[in-house]
Amino acid sequence: MRAALAAATEDALVYDLDGIAARYDALTEELPGVDVRFAMKACPVEEVLARLAGRGAGFDAASPGEIARALATGVPAHRVHYGNTVKSDRDIARAYRLGVRDFATDSVEDVTALAGHAPGARVFCRLATSGEGALWGLSRKFGCSADDAVRGLETARDAGLVPAGLSVHVGSQQMTAEAWRQAFAALAEVLTALHGRGIVPDHVNLGGGLPALGYADRRGERLDPPLDKIFAVLREGMERLASLSPRPLDFVVEPGRHLVADHGAVRAHVSRLTSRRRPDGEREHWLYLSCGKFNGLYEMDEVRYPLVFPSRPNAAGADLVPAVVAGPTCDSDDAYAHEHRRVRVPGAVASGDPVWVLSAGAYAASYMTEGFNGFAPLPRVCVGGDGPDVRVRRVAEDDWPRIAALEAEAYASASLSEGVAALRSRGRASPATCFVLETGDRVVGYALALPYPRLRYPDLTRPEERAHDSRNLHLHDLVIARDLRGRGLGGRLLRHLTAVAGRSSYERISLVAVGGTAGFWAGRGYRPEPGAELHGAYGEGAVYMSRPVRHDRSGGPEEGF
Numbered sequence: 001m002r003a004a005l006a007a008a009t010e011d012a013l014v015y016d017l018d019g020i021a022a023r024y025d026a027l028t029e030e031l032p033g034v035d036v037r038f039a040m041k042a043c044p045v046e047e048v049l050a051r052l053a054g055r056g057a058g059f060d061a062a063s064p065g066e067i068a069r070a071l072a073t074g075v076p077a078h079r080v081h082y083g084n085t086v087k088s089d090r091d092i093a094r095a096y097r098l099g100v101r102d103f104a105t106d107s108v109e110d111v112t113a114l115a116g117h118a119p120g121a122r123v124f125c126r127l128a129t130s131g132e133g134a135l136w137g138l139s140r141k142f143g144c145s146a147d148d149a150v151r152g153l154e155t156a157r158d159a160g161l162v163p164a165g166l167s168v169h170v171g172s173q174q175m176t177a178e179a180w181r182q183a184f185a186a187l188a189e190v191l192t193a194l195h196g197r198g199i200v201p202d203h204v205n206l207g208g209g210l211p212a213l214g215y216a217d218r219r220g221e222r223l224d225p226p227l228d229k230i231f232a233v234l235r236e237g238m239e240r241l242a243s244l245s246p247r248p249l250d251f252v253v254e255p256g257r258h259l260v261a262d263h264g265a266v267r268a269h270v271s272r273l274t275s276r277r278r279p280d281g282e283r284e285h286w287l288y289l290s291c292g293k294f295n296g297l298y299e300m301d302e303v304r305y306p307l308v309f310p311s312r313p314n315a316a317g318a319d320l321v322p323a324v325v326a327g328p329t330c331d332s333d334d335a336y337a338h339e340h341r342r343v344r345v346p347g348a349v350a351s352g353d354p355v356w357v358l359s360a361g362a363y364a365a366s367y368m369t370e371g372f373n374g375f376a377p378l379p380r381v382c383v384g385g386d387g388p389d390v391r392v393r394r395v396a397e398d399d400w401p402r403i404a405a406l407e408a409e410a411y412a413s414a415s416l417s418e419g420v421a422a423l424r425s426r427g428r429a430s431p432a433t434c435f436v437l438e439t440g441d442r443v444v445g446y447a448l449a450l451p452y453p454r455l456r457y458p459d460l461t462r463p464e465e466r467a468h469d470s471r472n473l474h475l476h477d478l479v480i481a482r483d484l485r486g487r488g489l490g491g492r493l494l495r496h497l498t499a500v501a502g503r504s505s506y507e508r509i510s511l512v513a514v515g516g517t518a519g520f521w522a523g524r525g526y527r528p529e530p531g532a533e534l535h536g537a538y539g540e541g542a543v544y545m546s547r548p549v550r551h552d553r554s555g556g557p558e559e560g561f
């Protein structure tokens with residue numbers, strides 16, 4: 001992470017994928033047997049989602065758009081739940097079509113809508129919490145009383161839905177174990193009431209709220225959340241609820257902030273350090289950074305992030321001046337809370353000096369304006385994960401046996417394998433749009449694309465007889481070695497292909513989604529084209545899909561997506 005920050009010459013949002021994976025592993029060790037559904041809004045970054053999915057996480061999604069992005073990682077739909085209690089009829093129907101069956105609710109109105117648009121779905125009801133002890137209580141907008149929860153799940157049962165569980169959220173960056181103790185007390189009460197009415201939920205969702213460890217509060221005091229105690233209370237509470245239940249009870253957590261906050265940082269730069277006299281006569285330093293509330297540091301009014309000035313590594317004592325730290329926009333909220341204490345910063349910083357804002361990985365990518373005052377969203381850089389030695393290159397002649405082996409591994413069980421001769425014929429038809437992905441000297445994936453008239457596609461039972469001339473590029477096949485799936489490598493190949501298409505004269509990319517992968521492609525902007533009739537060889541449920549190509553001639557090989 002430090003190396004990536006030091007190497008950055010421009011502002012960026014930097015994520016350490018290995019750090020995020022390690023935090024995930026630590027969490028699953030603390031809470032054995034508990035399913036983790038990452039709250040996507042905390043970091044909707046493709047590589048992060050892919051890494052967590054590869055580790056075994058599922059996703060807490062809040063809209064059809066998030067559901068599609070979750071499915072694009074390759075996780076099965078049963079590892080994604082619709083955790084937002086706020087949804088329209090249309091949202092519910094779209095989520096259901098995408099395969100999601102678990103829905104949060106907190107009102108009878110929503111339950112009725114679920115019965116209409118997601119028949120047979122599993123419903124879990126969110127109980128209100130006080131939000132006390134959290135930096136961001138989420139109490140008023142969400143959750144219902146114990147009575148309403150019982151009524152809601154009874155309504156669900158009577159409407160043919162499955163009254164599957166209960167959920168809570170104790171508020172984000174919850175600093176006390178007591179909040180979870182109270183949540184368990186409320187859960188126990190409602191579970192008992194439900195049991196008395198013949199409803200026996202099979203799971204309890206303990207929500208998010210687990211804290212980040214690296215923040216300071218508004219006054220600049222280091223926050224030191226009692227994480228060990230929180231985990232102990234969680235284990236104890238789960239045991240107690242399980243002992244109350246006449247059938248096995250599973251548990252789910254939906255961490256957002258806890259997994260990503262401390263493993264993301266903003267590389268910003270100094271706009272200027274100024275000194276001005278206020279109307280009341282006091283002299284005040286202001287440190288304006290290139291990033292603030294609207295481009296990377298949305299939560300800066302509630303917390304302070306550690307700042308590092310790598311160009312002034314030894315500044316101390318008299319070299320430091322107390323300053324109000326603020327972002328670059330013309331909005332006076334774009335600043336750290338400073339009524340209590342200023343941040344001590346090197347007095348010698350100059351415009352353009354780099355600044356590292358640490359523990360800024362949560363809610364940075366999502367709460368980023370599109371260009372308020374002309375400040376562009378920060379580009380994202382992910383380090384770790386697939387390592388620096390992954391590269392994409394064109395197919396060479398001696399790659400074909402390996403490609404055929406990868407293909408057979410991927411499709412043999414679905415009887416879709418077409419064999420080396422047919423594969424090679426597709427590659428020969430368009431060498432500029434066929435690639436392999438290599439780590440070290442091992443080919444671990446490939447993508448074969450070739451021009452094909454719109455709504456037409458290769459016949460799996462025979463080789464290409466001729467090359468087509470078309471503005472439609474057909475992505476015939478994309479495969480990643482089984483042991484390396486879930487690390488974003490498929491996305492890497494696809495970005496490369498998309499960028500190549502964007503620099504050529506292609507107008508659309510099409511493909512046939514086979515074996516239930518339509519959700520993956522929908523998350524990448526592909527939409528079904530009803531005009532295409534697929535013949536049987538592509539298997540049950542195959543869907544012809546396409547998306548337009550965006551022409552961005554400035555893009556490098558990894559962009560254009």
Ligand SMILES: *Cc1c(COP(=O)(O)O)cnc(C)c1O
Pocket residue numbers: 039041042060083084169171172173207208209210254255256257258
């Ligand atoms: C935002 C959210 C979370 C994640 O909260 P954190 O405090 O970031 O852990 C979890 N569940 C739901 C339903 C949410 O809306």
